[in-house]
Amino acid sequence: MLTITAVIRATKGAEQTMRDALLEVAEHVRANEPDTIGFHISQDLEDPSVFTTYERFADQAAMDRHNGSEAVARFFAIAQPILDGEVVLVAGSEISAKT
Template sequence: MFHIAVAFDVPAERRAEFVAAALVDGRDSLADEPGTRRFELIADSADPGRFYLNEAYEDEAAFDAHCAGEHFARFFAAVEEYAEGPTWLIRGTRVEEHAVAAG
């Protein structure tokens, strides 16, 4: 499973707009993209202007397909004017116990 996590900083007057755009992106990506496994929007508990997207995909190719898709493009077109980010926090493949044992 391929995981990514990114952060966005959003001005107070645009937070509701950002949340709406991110939730639509997540809902539509999960519905239309077979390789999308998880799409979570997380609000930072200490900074009300910071949001995280925590996403999981079948593999890196599924993430690349998401990035080339219409939902991704629509989200960035909606938020690029005011949101700072994405700042990459995580990008990689989950390490499974059986992979470590096979070593």
């Protein structure tokens, strides 16, 4: 299982826009990406401008399809102007999971 963890910080006041954009990606994944095994979004309890995604993919092809999707491109078009810093991405190979 391949994974991506992303830490995304929105500028103050743009939290709802970022949240909506992430939820749009999640809906696209749910409806169109059977080989994306999980797409989880969290919003920090203490700083609501910080979002984390945890994405699980069956294989490299599934990850590539997701990252190359129109939904991800649309997300970055919305997110780019409201980012507070760089998106931190960590790609990995999952070594343990409780499902």
